[in-house]
Amino acid sequence: MDKYTDLIHQTFDFPTDEFQVVDDELQFNGIPLMDLIKEYGTPLKLTYLPKIGSQIQKAKRLFAENIEKLDYKGTYTYCYCTKASHFSFVMEEALKNGVHIETSSGYDMQIVRALHRKGKIDKNTYIICNGFKRERYRQWISELLNEGFVNCMPILDHLGEIEYYKENVNVKTKVGIRLASDEEPKFEFYTSRLGVRYDDVIDLYEQQIKPNPKFELKMLHYFINTGIKDTSYYWSELSRFLRKYCELKKVCPELDTVDIGGGFPIKTSIQVDYDYNYMIQEILRTIKRICAEEGVPEPNIFTEFGIFTVGESAANIYSVLDAKLQNDKELWYMIDGSFITNLPDAWALNQRWPLLSVNHWDKEYRRIQLGGMTCDSQDYYNSEMHSFQVFLPKIPKNEPLYIGFFHTGAYQEQLSGYGGIKHCLIPSPQHILVDRDENGELKHWQFAPEQTPESMLKILGYEVEA
The missing domain is CATH 3.20.20.10 (Alanine racemase)
Structure with missing residues (x-):
């Protein structure tokens, strides 16, 4: 069986200074991402301040x-x-x-x-x-x-x-x-x-x-x-x-x-x-x-x-909600977010970022297309910088798969309109800040929760129930 971990190690000189895998789960700059997911859920934007x-x-x-x-x-x-x-x-x-x-x-x-x-x-x-x-x-x-x-x-x-x-x-x-x-x-x-x-x-x-x-x-x-x-x-x-x-x-x-x-x-x-x-x-x-x-x-x-200063500090984490086989060869993983609204450079400029599975590195991998939550046909991600395709682990039965887009710290909120109105009313995800204390220990806190329906209704001119 070809495991996802084998694919990554064969394709890249892995691990790197910022990406490591411990117990088949990805860490980003020493941050155990699954711990944040368990505490905050997804979709999730995180910024690692150091x-x-x-x-x-x-x-x-x-x-x-x-x-x-x-x-x-x-x-x-x-x-x-x-x-x-x-x-x-x-x-x-x-x-x-x-x-x-x-x-x-x-x-x-x-x-x-x-x-x-x-x-x-x-x-x-x-x-x-x-x-x-x-x-x-x-x-x-x-x-x-x-x-x-x-x-x-x-x-x-x-x-x-x-x-x-x-x-x-x-x-x-x-x-x-x-x-x-x-x-x-x-x-x-x-x-x-x-x-x-x-x-x-x-x-x-x-x-x-x-x-x-x-x-x-x-x-x-x-x-x-x-x-x-x-x-x-x-x-x-x-x-x-x-x-x-x-x-x-x-x-x-x-x-x-x-x-x-x-x-x-x-x-x-x-x-x-x-x-x-x-x-x-x-x-x-x-x-x-x-x-x-x-x-x-x-x-x-x-x-x-600008990009050099802040770009590599951030990541966007998503859950794969389901898999859809749309014909003989196009298997879609549907995420709980949107490329058009959360990562607009992917849609507008064909920008690519490091994309890695957060968990299930010990599972078999498959070629997939990633689909966003909007109804727009352009809301997808299907190629990497090093390849014209995307590979991710198979989704185990009754177990969630989480994925991360990394180095997303520059321009994405500025272009998508943080906290405003977006295509199909997809909300801005919650935003978590991660830092280290004087002893080098990780600390994290919520900068902003996921955008609420009430905030959108108010912008759009609807009455909001008290």
Whole structure:
């Protein structure tokens, strides 16, 4: 009999640092998942808070080691990209590890204020204000600046944005400019809709920033959707960006920082397939080489990591409710959740995550399709990153089968609309936080229960019984 445990051990170098099996039951970062299932039930979202800190410290360490190794003259600053997950427990855990903040909307400014009231940040924390800004966003940025948030830095996204700050900011202000990068060749559009055209950058500085003593241009920023990957496209865009930085630096002496937006990827399979150390070395070498060729000092470096910070900290756990053989070869396992509503990237972007059975590792495995609870034909999951199919244990008679999707901590709640109205009124699952105490012992608690029918009725405008 081919057991599920044999399949996993033959396919991967297993166990790993984060996945282990004890008594035929899966553990995630040392968390006995079956214990949580027995206490809280499913569907279940869990966030393991220490993983957030370990990811931040990993990037900081690798940058520090390579800056020293290569004798790089600039500094490194880690920013957390709030749009990946705005939850307070994520923000506070990240800030414990000495990060700064990158924002993308006006409401982020209210999160900044809430964090400041709680003493989680101070007025020296960098607030890198990105995005195309409507008036309310610009207003709240201006208010923070006027109140003494000295490192709140609006990143100009178009030529007219600075006019608002000229009229409404009363203090010396650091600003940045975002460059409009070219999109990946296979993308539908050639140039990003965000940022200032390369040809307009020097004029923007010379005509609107340099003549006004209120403003100091400190940062040049770029972002590419593919993230930091070892491709000719990435290195071409980075080099093009750095040439423009050097050109601008020669006429703007106070410019001293680059923000290389677009973050590190996370593991979408059980095995590690990305060399973070190599990529950091090559980024630093590329910057050093181009700056030396252009005769300008090496800039300070900011990164804004969102998915990398929070993605690998979370998991979604489901029960398999039943098996349905729909024809000679299509066997469906129906889960007590929905991919469209709980894991929308699987539906919208064909995103894949590590998928493992939580229990029954000693049972025979079979090829299956996973089906969600909505009535939509697209609510399914039927392939893995390493395979065009999914294998899970056979369901023993009168025994439940539980499965987990891992590294689901970034964007899923933001995209699905946490606590709102979803397709077929599938509720948001309960959310559990897991941490370790000072002795390293696990502790866990419920952040939020499963969404109630009463909350949905209220949103939809129905009367709710008292």
